[in-house]
Amino acid sequence: xxxAERLLEGDVRGLARAMSxxxxxxxxxxxxxxxxxxxxxxxxxxGVTGAPGSGKSSLVDRLVAAYRGGGGRVGVVAVDPSSAxxxxxxxxxxxxxxxxxxxxxxxxxxxxxxxxxxxLARATNDVVDLLDAARYDTILVETVGxxxxxxxxxxxxxxxxxxxxxxxxxxxxxIKAGILEIADLFVINKADRExxxxxxxxxxxxxxxxPQRARPPILHTVAVRxxxxxxxxxxxxEWLRRAGSKRRAERRRERAGARLDSLLQAKLVQxxxxxxxxxxxxxxxxxxxxxxxxxxxxxxxxLLERLEVR
Amino acid sequence: xxxAERLLEGDVRGLARAMSxxxxxxxxxxxxxxxxxxxxxxxxxxGVTGAPGSGKSSLVDRLVAAYRGGGGRVGVVAVDPSSAxxxxxxxxxxxxxxxxxxxxxxxxxxxxxxxxxxxLARATNDVVDLLDAARYDTILVETVGxxxxxxxxxxxxxxxxxxxxxxxxxxxxxIKAGILEIADLFVINKADRExxxxxxxxxxxxxxxxPQRARPPILHTVAVRxxxxxxxxxxxxEWLRRAGSKRRAERRRERAGARLDSLLQAKLVQxxxxxxxxxxxxxxxxxxxxxxxxxxxxxxxxLLERLEVR
Numbered sequence: 001x002x003x004a005e006r007l008l009e010g011d012v013r014g015l016a017r018a019m020s021x022x023x024x025x026x027x028x029x030x031x032x033x034x035x036x037x038x039x040x041x042x043x044x045x046x047g048v049t050g051a052p053g054s055g056k057s058s059l060v061d062r063l064v065a066a067y068r069g070g071g072g073r074v075g076v077v078a079v080d081p082s083s084a085x086x087x088x089x090x091x092x093x094x095x096x097x098x099x100x101x102x103x104x105x106x107x108x109x110x111x112x113x114x115x116x117x118x119x120l121a122r123a124t125n126d127v128v129d130l131l132d133a134a135r136y137d138t139i140l141v142e143t144v145g146x147x148x149x150x151x152x153x154x155x156x157x158x159x160x161x162x163x164x165x166x167x168x169x170x171x172x173x174x175i176k177a178g179i180l181e182i183a184d185l186f187v188i189n190k191a192d193r194e195x196x197x198x199x200x201x202x203x204x205x206x207x208x209x210x211p212q213r214a215r216p217p218i219l220h221t222v223a224v225r226x227x228x229x230x231x232x233x234x235x236x237x238e239w240l241r242r243a244g245s246k247r248r249a250e251r252r253r254e255r256a257g258a259r260l261d262s263l264l265q266a267k268l269v270q271x272x273x274x275x276x277x278x279x280x281x282x283x284x285x286x287x288x289x290x291x292x293x294x295x296x297x298x299x300x301x302x303l304l305e306r307l308e309v310r
Numbered sequence: 311x312x313x314a315e316r317l318l319e320g321d322v323r324g325l326a327r328a329m330s331x332x333x334x335x336x337x338x339x340x341x342x343x344x345x346x347x348x349x350x351x352x353x354x355x356x357g358v359t360g361a362p363g364s365g366k367s368s369l370v371d372r373l374v375a376a377y378r379g380g381g382g383r384v385g386v387v388a389v390d391p392s393s394a395x396x397x398x399x400x401x402x403x404x405x406x407x408x409x410x411x412x413x414x415x416x417x418x419x420x421x422x423x424x425x426x427x428x429x430l431a432r433a434t435n436d437v438v439d440l441l442d443a444a445r446y447d448t449i450l451v452e453t454v455g456x457x458x459x460x461x462x463x464x465x466x467x468x469x470x471x472x473x474x475x476x477x478x479x480x481x482x483x484x485i486k487a488g489i490l491e492i493a494d495l496f497v498i499n500k501a502d503r504e505x506x507x508x509x510x511x512x513x514x515x516x517x518x519x520x521p522q523r524a525r526p527p528i529l530h531t532v533a534v535r536x537x538x539x540x541x542x543x544x545x546x547x548e549w550l551r552r553a554g555s556k557r558r559a560e561r562r563r564e565r566a567g568a569r570l571d572s573l574l575q576a577k578l579v580q581x582x583x584x585x586x587x588x589x590x591x592x593x594x595x596x597x598x599x600x601x602x603x604x605x606x607x608x609x610x611x612x613l614l615e616r617l618e619v620r
Contacts, residue, residue, distance in 0.1 A: 030607045037605035249600070256600035257592075263610045264586070265579045268617075272578060273571070275619040282570075290559070290566035295347035297340045300573045307578075309585045310616040 003028070004035035007134050012107065015134050019109055022126045025119070033126055036133035041252070043075075043132040046236065047154030048142045049182075050163030055189045058223035059163060060142045064100055065226075066233045072137035073105040077127050079120065079143040079153055107136060121153045122262050125255070151182060156255035158248055159236055160184045164203070166195035180206065183216050184239055187232060191220035276303045313338070314345035317444050322417065325444050329419055332436045335429070343436055346443035351562070353385070353442040356546065357464030358452045359492075360473030365499045368533035369473060370452045374410055375536075376543045382447035383415040387437050389430065389453040389463055417446060431463045432572050435565070465492050466565035468558055469546055473497045474513070476505035490516065493526050494549055497542060501530035586613045 003021075006014030018036075022029045046063070050056045060076060067074045100106040109131075111124055124141065131139050143153050154160055162183035186203060188196055200218055207215055217235050221228035240248070277285070288294045313331070316324030328346075332339045356373070360366045370386060377384045410416040419441075421434055434451065441449050453463050464470055472493035496513060498506055510528055517525055527545050531538035550558070587595065598604045 030611075034605050034607050037607075038602050041602050253596055253600045256606070257596040259606045260592075260596055260599055260609060261583070263606045264583060264613060265575075267610050267614055268578060268582060269575045271614055272582075272617065272619065273574060276574070282567075286563055286567040286570055289570055290563045292348050292351050295344050296566070296569045296573045297344050297347075299570060300577050301340075303574060304577055304581055306620040307582065308618040308620060309582065310618060 001031050001035050004032045007032075007036060007130060008039060010134060012104070015107065015130060016109075018130055019127050022130065023111065023123045025123070029126070033129065036130060040129045040132040043128075043136055043139045044159075044240070045128060045132075045139045045141060045157045047157030047160040048140060048163060049144070049151065049154045049160070050187075050189075051144070051165070054163040054165040055223050056142055056144075056163050059187065059189055059221060059229075060140050061100075062221075062223045062226055062229045063140055063233070064106055066229050067138040067140075068100075068103065068106060073135060074107075075128075075131035075134075075136035075139040076106070076108040077124055077131070077139065077141045078108070078110045079124055079141065107131060107134075119266065122259075122266055124153050125259055125262075152258070155182050156251060156258050158251055159240055159243075161187050161232075161236075163187045163189050164199060165190045166193045166199045184243075185216050185232075185235055186218040188218060188220050189223055191228065192222045192225075196220060272307065276306060311341050311345050314342045317342075317346060317440060318349060320444065322414070325417065325440060326419075328440055329437050332440065333421065333433050335433070339436070343439065346440060350439045350442040353438075353446055353449045354469075354550070355438060355442075355449045355451060355467045357467030357470040358450060358473060359454070359461065359464045359470070360497075360499075361454070361475070364473040364475040365533050366452055366454075366473050369497065369499055369531060369539075370450050371410075372531075372533045372536055372539045373450055373543070374416055376539050377448040377450075378410075378413065378416060383445060384417075385438075385441035385444075385446035385449040386416070386418040387434055387441070387449065387451045388418070388420045389434055389451065417441060417444075429576065432569070432576055434463050435569055435572075461492060462568070466561055466568050468561055469550055469553075470494045471497050471542075471546075473499050474509060475500045476503045476509045494553075495526050495542075495545055496528040498528060498530050499533055501538065502532045502535075506530060582617065586616060 003014050003018050007018050018032050020026075021032060048056055048060055048063075057078070060078070064074050064076060100108065109127055111120065111127065128139055128141060141154055141157055143151075160182050162180070162185075164186060166188065188199055188203075190196075200220075203218055207213070217239065219228060219232045219235050221232055223229070285294075285299055289296050289299060313324050313328050317328050328342050330336075331342060358366055358370055358373075367388070370388070374384050374386060410418065419437055421430065421437065438449055438451060451464055451467055453461075470492050472490070472495075474496060476498065498509055498513075500506075510530075513528055517523070527549065529538060529542045529545050531542055533539070595604075595609055599606050599609060
């Protein structure tokens with residue numbers, strides 16, 4: 001909790017240390033988050049998602065510069081679900097973002113949690129909270145837009161950008177479709193490539209299929225050449241103004257709900273599973289299931305009967 | 311359970327219906343799975359994963375033909391995590407795989423579960439079990455190799471193929487890295503493209519970094535031209551022979567363990583969360599969290615104190 005103090009006072013190393021504890025799910029994590037939570041709620045959280053190869057990282061890099069240009073402090077949380085099995089952020093120490101390495105008012109964190117059960121989403125939200133409490137004004141959360149967990153992470157940001165790119169294969173276009181619904185704004189990146197206008201038109205006609213829904217603006221950027229970033233920032237500001245405080249409060253309620261649920265689920269499992277099933281009993285039960293002597297449904301049923309809610 | 315009978319007798323429509331119930335998490339699902347589970351365990355489960363655009367679908371299509379050629383019945387479970395928000399299998403009814411549409415001994419199922427908490431992994435395992443119980447000799451499980459859930463799904467297959475493709479962008483190469491560890495065999499698909507040999511060499515040198523580990527074979531295919539599929543099948547057979555029954559039993563134990571854990575977790579949450587927190591109490595707590603009057607950690611702590619394990 002001393003760490004929480006340091007973080008709130010703006011100590012960057014304290015912040016980094018707190019993040020590591022939170023990401024690792026260390027015992028101290030809950031105390032840190034408890035102490036910092038009341039100081040959260042002022043940052044603008046921008047979710048950025050898109051298929052691999054859409055140039056999200058460069059775009060986020062440019063957005064950092066744009067938001068820094070406005071004088072505010074900027075945090076970045078880059079979520080890298082690909083590392084589920086490597087245990088480390090592969091893209092973590094990547095070359096990109098080095099532009100900001102010497103800027104004390106930019107804090108970049110790569111996440112790659114091994115944990116299951118929404119562990120990645122939980123840890124990401126916690127890290128966003130820490131940045132928020134440490135007075136970063138704008139927080140960019142970047143995920144690869146594939147996988148439920150990853151989509152879940154950005155879904156409850158204050159504003160969600162979905163990054164597309166012209167001329168990807170069919171497989172990738174299909175993945176896109178899964179994240180269309182969460183976009184507040186679309187960004188066609190690498191828009192100097194052939195097919196940008198066609199993609200724009202396709203997107204338009206797809207969006208027209210759902211007349212109920214407010215039509216998200218579609219912006220064109222070429223992040224690596226810093227083209228269109230200013231307009232994108234303006235469009236984000238405009239979207240936030242139009243969406244209004246009511247919408248923002250709604251998103252924050254959604255985020256609070258998602259956090260409560262995922263935390264409750266994670267802690268529930270953590271606490272209860274080991275009490276229901278010791279190591280030896282677990283191994284024996286697994287053996288019996290593997291041998292088809294019992295089916296997992298019956299086994300779980302029997303275990304859950306031992307639970308009581310007061 | 312009548313449905314279970316029909317399925318066990320080889321009724322394809324009964325099988326499809328059972329799958330739908332299982333995927334939807336319908337109340338009847340547990341009974342069906344209980345009744346069919348003792349009849350599972352004979353199928354060979356092949357996991358196939360790789361980045362979007364690696365041509366997994368064509369490869370699986372060709373493998374279906376290869377395994378059908380051996381006379382056995384073949385099931386395919388195509389997992390499409392991209393649809394987390396669309397609620398339907400976007401790639402589900404895709405044109406591919408139509409080759410086998412008229413073959414009664416090939417059953418293809420696309421999955422796209424909305425559920426959280428390993429819901430996709432659970433449902434996929436259940437569907438594999440149903441195919442197994444319905445006497446499909448070989449079951450191919452195809453996932454996009456991004457996201458923890460998706461990797462988890464294939465990890466415990468009897469044999470895991472990781473599909474790579476020459477000349478992808480950096481972003482995609484990085485994603486690959488996350489799934490390197492689960493590969494029993496590597497397949498370089500679209501191997502007629504430039505860069506196949508370089509990719510092979512890169513892979514070789516990456517694998518050399520871990521001398522502890524048995525070196526997975528690297529196969530070259532061009533699935534759309536049906537090139538290299540026979541060799542791939544032979545390599546799979548050879549790998550299984552070498553891995554031996556002990557290894558296979560180990561994988562099956564892993565799979566049983568993963569199933570027990572995920573089911574226990576899912577059921578635990580389903581049962582307990584609603585008993586701990588009624589709708590109105592939930593809404594109120596969310597409001598208080600959103601307003602920073604309470605932090606989610608303290609809230610969850612208080613809830614969990616009401617739980618008892620007998």
